[in-house]
Amino acid sequence: MDYKFFLGIGVAVAIVFAGAAVYTGFVKHIPAESAGQDTLYQVSTIDALMQGVYDGDVTVAEIKKHGNFGIGTFDRLDGEMIVLDARVWQAKADGTVLPAADNQTTPFATVTNFDTDIRQTTTDSAMNFSGFATTMAAQIPSQNMIYAVKIHGTFPSVTVRAIPAQEPPYPTLTEAAKTQGVHTYTNVTGTVVGFYTPTFLKGLNAQGYHLHFLADDHLRGGHILDLVVPPESIVEYDVTPEFTMALPTSGAFAGTNLTADMSAALAAVEQ
Numbered sequence: 001m002d003y004k005f006f007l008g009i010g011v012a013v014a015i016v017f018a019g020a021a022v023y024t025g026f027v028k029h030i031p032a033e034s035a036g037q038d039t040l041y042q043v044s045t046i047d048a049l050m051q052g053v054y055d056g057d058v059t060v061a062e063i064k065k066h067g068n069f070g071i072g073t074f075d076r077l078d079g080e081m082i083v084l085d086a087r088v089w090q091a092k093a094d095g096t097v098l099p100a101a102d103n104q105t106t107p108f109a110t111v112t113n114f115d116t117d118i119r120q121t122t123t124d125s126a127m128n129f130s131g132f133a134t135t136m137a138a139q140i141p142s143q144n145m146i147y148a149v150k151i152h153g154t155f156p157s158v159t160v161r162a163i164p165a166q167e168p169p170y171p172t173l174t175e176a177a178k179t180q181g182v183h184t185y186t187n188v189t190g191t192v193v194g195f196y197t198p199t200f201l202k203g204l205n206a207q208g209y210h211l212h213f214l215a216d217d218h219l220r221g222g223h224i225l226d227l228v229v230p231p232e233s234i235v236e237y238d239v240t241p242e243f244t245m246a247l248p249t250s251g252a253f254a255g256t257n258l259t260a261d262m263s264a265a266l267a268a269v270e271q
Contacts, residue, residue, distance in 0.1 A: 039242040040146050040195070041066035042110045047203045048253055049073070049108045050262045050269070052170035055251035056105025060088050063109055064102075066244075069148055071194055071212045071223075072109025074100070077176055078165035080223045082193050082214040083111050089214055091221040093164035093181035097214070107248070110195055110205065112148050118237040122229055126156065129226045129271070133209045136235060137196070144198050148238035149209065151192040153230055158213050159184045160222030170252075177269050183222065190215035192224065196237075202263055204245070206270055225271060 043058045056075030063072070064086060072081035080091040081100065088100040120139050127135060137143060161180040170176075194211030201207070214221040247253065 037113045037115065038238075038240050039066070039244050040110055040112050040148075040240045042108075042205065042243070042245045043072065043106055044108045044248050044253060045204050045245070045258065046108065046206055046266060047258050047260075047262045048248075048256055049077075050173045050266055051256050051258070052166075052172050052176075053248065053251065053253050053256055054107050054166055054170050055248075056107050057248040057250060057253075058106055058109070058246060059102060060100045060104045060106070061102035063106060063111055064088065067111030067113050069114035069150070069193065069238075070109060070111030071210065072106050072111075073163075075105045075107065076165040076167070077107070077163050077170075077173075079162045080160075080212055080221070081106060081109055082212045082221055083109075084191055084193055084214055089218065089221060091160065091162045091212070091214075091223075093162045093179075095162075095181060095183045095220070097219055097221045099218075107251075112238065112240050114148050114150060114238050116150075116236045117239045118147075120235045120237065122231065122233045122235060124231045126231055127229045129209075129211075129224065132227075132229045137208065140196065140237065141239075144200070146198065146201075146240040146243065147196040148240055149192070149194050149196055149211065150236040150238075151229065151233055152190070153233050154187060154189040155185075155213075156228040156230065157184060157186050158188055158190075158227040159225045160213055160220075161225050162222045172265075173269050174265050182225065183220070185215070185220050188215050188220060190220070192227070194224075195240075201243075203258070203261075206266060207263065210270065223270075
């Protein structure tokens, strides 16, 4: 079925949670002149990606207009995207990391303009990914907000993955992940880049922490499967109360059945 009836017109869904975000123990006021700076800009939905909607629809150049910090993937699921300090990197399945060109495209990405609102210190013991996610989720002011998350440091261990480019007819993400390249780095200095997304956005984005990694040397990185967070690490959070989604206007998205609950399959793929 041909879905070119969209005629190239971008479809966008915007959700504004609050003009001045207020929650227990923290207040974030958003002045009118800063409108859009505290917005999560997202391309497509995580459930569409789960079902094999891998054709890139938005360029890297466009992504950079909406944020200087974020994560995603590339056309045909070719590696992991890391956006840090307004530069976009592509972590490939073979372990290499390359700067992304402006004309490359993405089927799924999330970016924002990072501005630290909260700094939390981890415990005095090292934590793996699971321990970090559980401990830190309990410390954020509200689990009903979106947070951009950044940690810089020297990590005793970071295990990352990236999936190689897929060929049509595209498999599901569960199947594609079976071909992923997995790499473990020890005593590596770099930045954890990602988001905490509340449960009520299930189907749109991954629930909880979704994190990627980029080494300071820009030679190592990918989607974090596990890591060891050193004791008393500083975790920076940017409270992001506005959400804009750009839905694909070409490719398979319009004809994909997005009614199924993919949360269990997604959790297995993410970790």
